[in-house]
Amino acid sequence: MSDATLSLKKLIWRRFKRRKLGFLSALLILKLTLIFLCADFIAPYDHDVQHRRAPYVPPMWDRIHVWDENGPSWPFVYGLRRVPHPEHIGVFRYEEDVSQRFPLQLFVKGEPYAWWGLWEMDLHLFGTGTAANSPGQFFLLGTNQSGQDLFSQILVGGRTSLVLSAIVILSSFLLGVALGGISGYWGGWVDTALQRLVEVTMGLPRLALLLALSAAIPSKAPPMARFWAIAGVLALVSWAPLARVVRGQFLALREEDYVQAAKAIGASSARIIARHILPNTTSYLVVAATLAVPGVLILESVLSFLGFGLNVPLVSWGLLLKQVYESFVTNLSFYPWLLLPGAFLFLTVLAFNLVGDALRDAVDPFTVDAT
Amino acid sequence: MLLFVLRRLLYMIPMLFLLSLLSFAVMQLQPGDFLSKFALQLSQETMAQLRERYGLDEAVWVQYWKWIWGIVSRGDFGMSFETQQPVLAHLFLNGDRLGWTLLLTGIVFLFSWMLALPLGIYMATMAHSGRLWSWKSIVSAFKAPAARAQGPRPARWADGLRAIGVWLINALAMVGLSLPNFLTALLILWLLVAVFQVGQNFGLGISGLFDVEYRSAPWSFGKFLNFLWHLWPVVLVVGLGNIAQLIRYTRANVLDVLGEPYIQTARAKGLQERAVIYKHAVRNALNPLVSLLGFWIPLLFEGLLVAAFVFQLPVVEFAYWRALATEDQYVVMSGLLFFGLVLLLGNLLSDVCLALVNPRIRYE
Secondary structure, eight states, rough: OGGGGGGGGHHHHHHHHHOHHHHHHHHHHHHHHHHHTHHHSSSSSSSTTTTOTTTTTOOGGGGEEEETEEEEEEEEEEEEEEEEEETTTTTEEEEEEEEEEOOOEEEEEEEEEEEEETTTEEEEEEOOHHHTTSOOOOOOOBBBBOOOBHHHHHHHHHHHHHHHHHHHHHHHHHHHHHHHHHHHHHHHHHHHHHHHHHHHTSOHHHHHHHHHHHHHHHTTSSSHHHHHHHHHHHHHHHHHHHHHHHHHHHHHTTTTTTHHHHHHTTOHHHHHIIIIHHHHHHHHHHHHHHHHHHHHHHHHHHHHHHHHSOOTTTTOHHHHHHHHTTTTHHHHHEEEGGGGGHHHHHOOOOOHHHHHHHHHHOOOOOOOOOO | OHHHHHHHHHHHHHHHHHHHHHHHHHHHHSSOOOOGGTTTSSHHHHHHHHHHHHHTTHHHHHHHHHHHIIIIIIOOBBBEEEEEEOOHHIIIIIHHHHHHHHHEEEEEEHHHHHHHHHHHHHHHHHHOOOOOHHHHHHHHHHHHOOOOOOOOSSEEEHHHHHHHHHHHHHHHHHHHHOOOHHHHHHHHHHHIIIIIIOOOTTTEEHHHHHHHHHHHHHOOHHHHHHHHHHHHHHHHHHHHHHHHHHHHHEEEEEEHHHHHHHHHHHHTTTOOHHIIIIIIIIIIHHHHHTTTTHHHHHHHHHHHHHHHHHOOSSSSHHHHHHHHHTTOOHHHHHHHHHHHHHHHHHHHHHHHHHHOTHHHHHOO
């Protein structure tokens, strides 16, 4: 089929698919989002429950056994036995207690949770199905100093970060599209005034202001109130560049023939904006949104890392990394797996960057394909 | 030009006024009284004195007025309740914080531009050459001669190396873009602690800009080496993201210029490729980069804030973070004002530099 017969959407899709890395990253993001949305179910433990008898358990992905003395067997783990480190006082190691064997089970009953805060459930995708104080536990990515399962924490933290970014991007987009649209469509003194506002906002020291604003949120506020406040604060500092993009698009499209034609037959401004201009800016808006996600993810985790972001019992990747930093000498010397949330953060940001790049190239009609 | 600078400086006054209002408002949002948090450290008399001086018992607008009037009339930005010093001394002088901030920012800035500009230019020329620097070209370059002697020009070893270089720089740019600077800092800490076995003693040897024995010693060669040893983590933490972005910007801009007709003319009249790139392409591609000078300042600030937090550096950013953590109000408000001022000055500087680099730009 020749390019001329394809719709713009199909053209963009075709060009996007051609960028292998970007396409793979989009799939990765999709998968991660699905996993994070079902975080409570996929996580084998409640992320907040402390397993007092199992602090600093190393990742157990290499302790899954599929072979015993009788040949192949259903995957199982041995019981954990804590032994002191031969050289360092206060540091413990975990050995496999071969006398006890715990098969890994699918759809197992475990610690109860409320799925999305609504449905009480205790079904988990996998686990050993033993009580919290039993030696037979399966900590896929290990535990931290209070025996909380790192894998569950990473999943729940990823959900927090992604939901927060989605809220921030959505609200700053509403603000940016509304103000940018008004500014670009009406022009004149409205445009001048709004552009001054955008300039002032962009001229503010972003992180310094963000820190001051988050520090102003009372520390005794309930965690969810804090979550919403942080989201609001992040939206407040990130709407301005978007408004600028939207304004540019509106300014250009305002002069197009079809907009003039709509005006000539007496369409209202609201109709022209909603039916004629906005649909034509969607591709740019999607690109801008994708490229804005990494910034928001990073800002949120930096805030949490510096101690002004989310608080326990909420978890986020930045918060988990802050806990690593708090006693970094022992943590990094003996328990390096605690850095794993960082790997997840890096991969997610990388994926969003790659998708954003690929989308931008696919949407831009003036780039020449390399193939 | 002078008039332009003056006018811009005048424009800054309303901006700074707005910023001062904003930072005051942010601080008013905090629950409770400024001083009550420091009730244990301060005596009754000083408390009363401070209340009187900054009008803490009076209406909000009186407080604001007293603060602003103190700044305008006496250069008094308030007092740090933590150290009971004037704010300016607290923010800028303790251990020469302002000096270190400027020095470190300058070093990182120079380093990242000196590294990223050549890399970006190289990437642009490679992209412009019209050949695909994919893994296929690497494979075909290292294949046996008979197998690769197809196509317009046989791929050579040099092409394979070039393709690897392009791939590496691309990877560096993408990783640098996606690695949050606090994560870089944590990875460097891991490298220092777990691999180099430094800082086992409560992080000594990592934190600060010098080891303990050098801290109050006069400058010597040993102290300088020690400084370098403490410098590279900071440079990496602050610089990596900058370098990645700068490579991408430079590449895009140089690539744009390389498509211009005057580049073709320069080639057609027989100029050497080196002259075409450096005299014609790069000089014209620099303009948009210079106009972004002001844009790097927030990035440098954010990076240095994180580095200062992780490595406990004696810089202004650390004082700001500490003031936020201890709720030292006047320091926070003045810090916000200061960072806003730096941002405004940076934008002005980039406009001035733009006029210097590009004679076509006149500010009349």
